Amino acid sequence: QVQLVESGGGVVQPGRSLRLSCAASGFIFSGHTMHWVRQPPGKGLEWVAVIWSDGSNSYADSVKGRFTISRDNSKNILYLQMNSLRAEDTAVYFCARDVVGLPEAWGQGTLVTVSS
């Protein structure tokens, strides 16, 4: 079955960087569009970024220019490079497989806390 396992979260100071990973299994990773979605503590879902199977991507305005989504199809891993982190980036970050342009199957998430 589809399995998505996020890692790389933790506590980081404002202005620093962090890279999240999402290990995928149970499906043909290279053929699927993938998303990152985040959820601040006690709040709703916020879409972050998408990467299509051809490597093209799109970002939410709130992270554009600071975050980079990428994928390694040889390792079945999705990445999110997060630079210039801010307090408002504090959230649980989920990776998700796509269906018809939307997140379908979700991982368990990894918590990123931006604090001095």
Add this chain to the structure above:
Amino acid sequence: QAGLTQPPSVSRGLRQTATLTCTGNSNNVGNQGAAWLQQHQGHPPKLLFYRDNNRPSGISERFSASRSGNTASLTITGLQPEDEADYYCSTWDFSLSVVIFGGGTKLTVL
């Protein structure tokens, strides 16, 4: 980026019917339809429907979804305690080239 509009909370009694709504515009819900997700506290979201009323396998038939114009609806019949959760709608906005979510509706089963 503008989101989709959902009522913050809905309360219904056990075994009753709840209908949750999600309003967007012609660039998103009206054009692309909507997806619905259920999230229990401390768990990741679970997809209930995509493209208005397409149901992934394993989703109870007590759940149904529809759309009229720019408003999508999720109906849950025969409410059970385990239906108590947060429900989000989502869609692709083709004018912004982004995925957007509603703010979520907290469903309470009394």
